[in-house]
Amino acid sequence: MASPVAADSGRPFDRRVYAMVAHIPPGQLATYGQVAEMIGAWGCARQVGWALRRLPLPSAVPWHRVVNAQGRIAMSPGREGSDWMQRELLLAEGIAVAPDGSLPLARHRWHPPAALLPLAASSCTKD
DNA sequence: CCCCTGACCCTAA
């Protein structure tokens, strides 16, 4: 498999999310809403979070580079500690993540190339 | 079909 994108995802939406996240360079960050907009799924930030939740770990997809718009790691009991794993991975890439999950989002914000901008709007689940 | 929940976001206080 030449692509880092997991092929075991049944939903087209999930694959779009993973493919986009795979473009985020090391040491840089994107928000859920940002990823949603980049695949043309405006307003579907929550679905992006769902897609990442369905992602089997470990994964070649750099899921840890996606945080919420508040500049904090999305902590939730349902994640079974993957949120803390995310903090460790970001620290390893040189991003100063505070113990409470807050981080300097503005300093590490990813600026995607125009080639990745959405060509058309898409639904959250459909292509 | 109704209700609740979720790795969200924006605005207002």
Add this chain to the structure above:
DNA sequence: GTTAGGGCCAGGG
């Protein structure tokens, strides 16, 4: 700077 409320979309009971 942080917290609270309402809105958003899709899944599951």
